[in-house]
Amino acid sequence: xxxxxxxxxxxxxxxxxxxxGARDDIxxxxxxxxxxxxxxxxxxxxxxxxxxxxxxxxxxxxxxxGAIKIVRDRAAVATWDAAFLPGPYVAAQAVEAACAKAxxxxxxxxxxxxxxxxxxxxxxxxxxxxxxxxxxxxxxTPAQSSVAPFGAKQALFSPNPYAVGVPTSTTPILIDISLSxxxxxxxxxxWERGEALPWPALITATGELSQDPSVYIEGEGAxxxxxxxxxxxxxxxxxxxxxxxxxxxxxxxxxxxxxxxGESNSLFVQVLxxxxxxxxxxxxxxxDDLVARMxxxxxxxxxxxxxxxxxxxLQYRQQQLAEGVQLDSATVGRLERAAERFDVAMPKAMxxxxxxxx
Amino acid sequence: xxxxxxxxxxxxxxxxxxxxGARDDIxxxxxxxxxxxxxxxxxxxxxxxxxxxxxxxxxxxxxxxGAIKIVRDRAAVATWDAAFLPGPYVAAQAVEAACAKAxxxxxxxxxxxxxxxxxxxxxxxxxxxxxxxxxxxxxxTPAQSSVAPFGAKQALFSPNPYAVGVPTSTTPILIDISLSxxxxxxxxxxWERGEALPWPALITATGELSQDPSVYIEGEGAxxxxxxxxxxxxxxxxxxxxxxxxxxxxxxxxxxxxxxxGESNSLFVQVLxxxxxxxxxxxxxxxDDLVARMxxxxxxxxxxxxxxxxxxxLQYRQQQLAEGVQLDSATVGRLERAAERFDVAMPKAMxxxxxxxx
Numbered sequence: 218x219x220x221x222x223x224x225x226x227x228x229x230x231x232x233x234x235x236x237x238g239a240r241d242d243i244x245x246x247x248x249x250x251x252x253x254x255x256x257x258x259x260x261x262x263x264x265x266x267x268x269x270x271x272x273x274x275x276x277x278x279x280x281x282x283g284a285i286k287i288v289r290d291r292a293a294v295a296t297w298d299a300a301f302l303p304g305p306y307v308a309a310q311a312v313e314a315a316c317a318k319a320x321x322x323x324x325x326x327x328x329x330x331x332x333x334x335x336x337x338x339x340x341x342x343x344x345x346x347x348x349x350x351x352x353x354x355x356x357x358t359p360a361q362s363s364v365a366p367f368g369a370k371q372a373l374f375s376p377n378p379y380a381v382g383v384p385t386s387t388t389p390i391l392i393d394i395s396l397s398x399x400x401x402x403x404x405x406x407x408w409e410r411g412e413a414l415p416w417p418a419l420i421t422a423t424g425e426l427s428q429d430p431s432v433y434i435e436g437e438g439a440x441x442x443x444x445x446x447x448x449x450x451x452x453x454x455x456x457x458x459x460x461x462x463x464x465x466x467x468x469x470x471x472x473x474x475x476x477x478x479g480e481s482n483s484l485f486v487q488v489l490x491x492x493x494x495x496x497x498x499x500x501x502x503x504x505d506d507l508v509a510r511m512x513x514x515x516x517x518x519x520x521x522x523x524x525x526x527x528x529x530x531l532q533y534r535q536q537q538l539a540e541g542v543q544l545d546s547a548t549v550g551r552l553e554r555a556a557e558r559f560d561v562a563m564p565k566a567m568x569x570x571x572x573x574x575x
Numbered sequence: 576x577x578x579x580x581x582x583x584x585x586x587x588x589x590x591x592x593x594x595x596g597a598r599d600d601i602x603x604x605x606x607x608x609x610x611x612x613x614x615x616x617x618x619x620x621x622x623x624x625x626x627x628x629x630x631x632x633x634x635x636x637x638x639x640x641g642a643i644k645i646v647r648d649r650a651a652v653a654t655w656d657a658a659f660l661p662g663p664y665v666a667a668q669a670v671e672a673a674c675a676k677a678x679x680x681x682x683x684x685x686x687x688x689x690x691x692x693x694x695x696x697x698x699x700x701x702x703x704x705x706x707x708x709x710x711x712x713x714x715x716t717p718a719q720s721s722v723a724p725f726g727a728k729q730a731l732f733s734p735n736p737y738a739v740g741v742p743t744s745t746t747p748i749l750i751d752i753s754l755s756x757x758x759x760x761x762x763x764x765x766w767e768r769g770e771a772l773p774w775p776a777l778i779t780a781t782g783e784l785s786q787d788p789s790v791y792i793e794g795e796g797a798x799x800x801x802x803x804x805x806x807x808x809x810x811x812x813x814x815x816x817x818x819x820x821x822x823x824x825x826x827x828x829x830x831x832x833x834x835x836x837g838e839s840n841s842l843f844v845q846v847l848x849x850x851x852x853x854x855x856x857x858x859x860x861x862x863d864d865l866v867a868r869m870x871x872x873x874x875x876x877x878x879x880x881x882x883x884x885x886x887x888x889l890q891y892r893q894q895q896l897a898e899g900v901q902l903d904s905a906t907v908g909r910l911e912r913a914a915e916r917f918d919v920a921m922p923k924a925m926x927x928x929x930x931x932x933x
Contacts, residue, residue: 288853289851289852289853291680291681291851292650292651292680293650293651293680293681293682294680294681294682294851294852296852296853322649322650322651322652322680323649323650323651323652323684324651324652324682324684326681326682326847326852328852328853351820351821351825353817365872366869366872366881367881367882368874368875368876368879368880368881368882369869369872369873369874369875369881370872370873370874370875371872371873373868373869373872381813381817383817383820383824390816390820392813392816392817394809394810394813394814395810396810398807415806416806416807420875424875424876444802444803444807444810444811445802445803448773448774449756449774449802451752451884452752452753452754452802454884455739455750455752455884456752458748458750458865458869458883458884459711459739459741459750461865462709462741462748462861462862462865463709463847465861465865466741466849466858466861466862466865467709467847467849467852467853467858468852468853469852469853469854469857469858469860469861470861471861471864471865472864472865472868473864489684489821489825491824491825493647493649493652494647494652494654494686494825494826494827495646495647495654495686495825495826495827496827499827500824500825500827502827503820503823503824503827503828503829504820504824506829506830506831507816507819507820507823507824507829507830510731510830511724511727511731511816514723514724514727514728514729514731515727515728515729516726516727516728517726517727517728517778517782518726518782521726522726523724523725523726523727524725524726525816526809526812526813526816
């Protein structure tokens with residue numbers, strides 16, 4: 218692990234993206250939300266992606282300038298065509314706009330097609346929770362098939378993440394999960410380390426369950442199993458189907474329209490205002506009550522109290538803001554590649570405490 | 576299995592509920608949606624519940640008359656207090672009202688507190704899909720704790736079902752799943768048959784995984800594991816938490832308010848109009864396209880093509896409407912109990928084909 222000051226990473230990423238062709242505000246937003254992924258511990262969807270995102274801009278596959286096209290717009294709903302603007306810039310704006318709609322209409326729902334890769338959904342949740350609002354993000358990838366429907370040994374669904382943010386009186390609840398037995402980025406992480414997956418998350422082209430990441434990464438036609446796996450995969454499969462309908466279906470832009478769109482995403486963003494349904498203070502009491510009841514449950518292992526989603530991520534964020542951001546060597550390698558290609562000086566790693574010599 | 580004509584069961588159930596104290600329209604709606612559960616194959620949440628629902632009315636724990644109280648109402652959102660009106664009557668009206676809102680505002684969201692038990696969520700989905708609308712139903716039970724949060728050996732969450740309906744050009748997609756490793760009703764079914772669960776869906780009070788339904792049913796303090804189980808239960812646990820916040824949180828009525836409310840439910844109903852986000856015809860093309868792609872996936876077992884959620888349920892519904900509704904002997908026993916208590920003649924079972932004598 219290498220440690221960098223968060224501000225140094227933000228400045229570096231913003232400079233790389235600007236040199237790759239992004240307008241200043243687009244470069245700043247993209248850098249901010251990639252870094253936010255790392256801060257929260259979603260390192261597969263953080264600055265590890267900076268080189269790819271910059272390359273998309275430099276190659277003309279992501280737009281560095283221009284506006285989001287508003288396809289439809291009403292008080293409570295909108296549809297946007299991002300036409301390949303960088304995903305982090307688009308996603309953050311969509312959450313902001315959905316918040317504004319929710320404050321007027323009670324709920325705000327925005328469907329987005331053709332955003333470039335949005336990275337970590339968790340990174341956008343606090344935009345809503347800091348305004349006392351609930352948020353739900355669904356994301357799919359029209360050009361990708363990674364997850365098998367239940368009963369199939371062939372991939373169809375994209376690796377669909379699902380994220381939820383809820384304000385409480387203290388730290389917000391932040392949920393960011395895939396609706397499959399693992400995320401594609403995690404399979405790649407295990408493959409890079411030469412390790413087996415901790416459980417059978419894959420199904421091979423011949424229909425065998427597998428823990429071997431190479432059957433997926435090395436093009437042998439394996440698929441990721443939907444959440445629920447061998448026995449209960451019909452549940453994850455149904456949730457994946459829902460997420461593709463809420464994104465590709467409502468935006469009228471799916472696998473037939475976007476087969477060559479690479480990693481670009483379709484998004485469904487929904488924000489709900491507790492003040493439209495009841496008393497905001499009573500909502501917060503309910504959220505606090507559920508958190509307290511979760512934490513009061515007897516843990517299986519008495520040394521591991523039940524955790525509330527987001528708590529550990531937010532602690533890690535605080536710690537990394539104070540003590541520096543941890544990046545693994547693969548990520549540092551990609552930052553160095555970006556530094557070289559776009560002629561930007563690498564940020565300086567923070568000094569490490571001397572290892573003890575005994 | 577015993578077979579009854581659907582119309583005979585509907586008339587019988589409506590008469591029982593009316594005699595138990597329900598106003599005619601309330602009795603009719605409750606009978607219709609309980610039967611609809613059986614028609615779709617959700618027999619744990621169909622007429623098996625008629626005796627309980629009638630008893631709640633007769634005992635004054637469900638209201639047979641009166642109106643739903645509108646707590647909040649805006650173009651796109653509302654909050655209702657059902658004050659223990661029968662759940663099927665309330666849920667169907669909530670979906671209808673959310674449809675009306677969605678046609679005006681693009682989306683319609685209704686949160687309901689204190690509905691008596693709503694039975695099968697799947698039964699209400701076609702109200703929306705037949706109008707070309709998408710629907711999402713979330714349900715929780717403030718007085719029940721059945722599902723353990725991830726990492727706990729103690730139940731907290733209620734058995735939270737999650738349902739989704741989507742129109743296509745042919746039969747709609749109907750999803751109705753629990754966010755746990757099994758539903759409480761299914762544990763009871765296995766216990767009644769003296770059988771073990773097909774996978775470890777339970778965690779005992781001492782923290783052991785278990786397939787034995789008696790540890791849950793016979794009051795030994797076991798809990799149902801969240802979807803994802805031992806390894807990935809943090810996903811199901813997060814989804815359960817979301818569902819309790821969307822229902823109890825937004826309605827400001829949770830475990831602290833309703834500890835003595837028995838099986839009464841909190842609901843979140845959301846309907847979305849594809850015409851607000853894009854072209855309705857293009858939405859249908861997207862839904863059809865996803866269905867076709869699912870069906871085209873290579874199945875693990877070549878004799879079992881990949882199924883789309885709801886297809887089998889709707890086929891079963893058609894078949895039972897034509898040939899009669901199948902009820903197991905436990906359900907028939909409960910209908911007989913209702914017939915006796917409320918002095919209504921049992922419907923006549925349909926003749927069975929003579930078994931072959933060889």
